[in-house]
Amino acid sequence: MYWILLIAGAIFALTYVVVKIRHHQLATADAVFWFLFALTLIIVSIFPQIVFFFSNLLGFESPANLVFLCLLIVVIYASCRHRWKTPACVRSSLSLPSRWPFLRYPMRARGMLPVRPHWSRGV
Secondary structure (H helix, E strand, O other), rough: HHHHHHHHHHHHHHHHHHHHHHHHHHHHHHHHHHHHHHHHHHHHOOOHHHHHHHHHHOOOOOOHHHHHHHHHHHHHHHHHHHHHHHHHHHHHHHHHHOOHHHHHHHHHOOOOOOOOOOOHHOO
């Protein structure tokens, strides 16, 4: 009975990723990653013997431990990818006030900018 829920959840995840891809709300690299992850969920939910085989091969006491380890690795990988992308976003948001001077005062008043940022010399 539980495998029906697994298949339904995996198909829902794949459908969600495909919808996000079609509406251009997901970057290409992220889309490939999440599409492959959802496809893997579907394959594992249809053929759970794969998890049993690899858990016996690698010496896990329970197949659930292997699944938890794999999900933990995926979450850590996705978190690191997100963190690696963040500095570029921060740099682009810091250069925003130099392009649009009307944003300088509200950001400076809220303490988001130094009193005399280096990019505003001579302005």
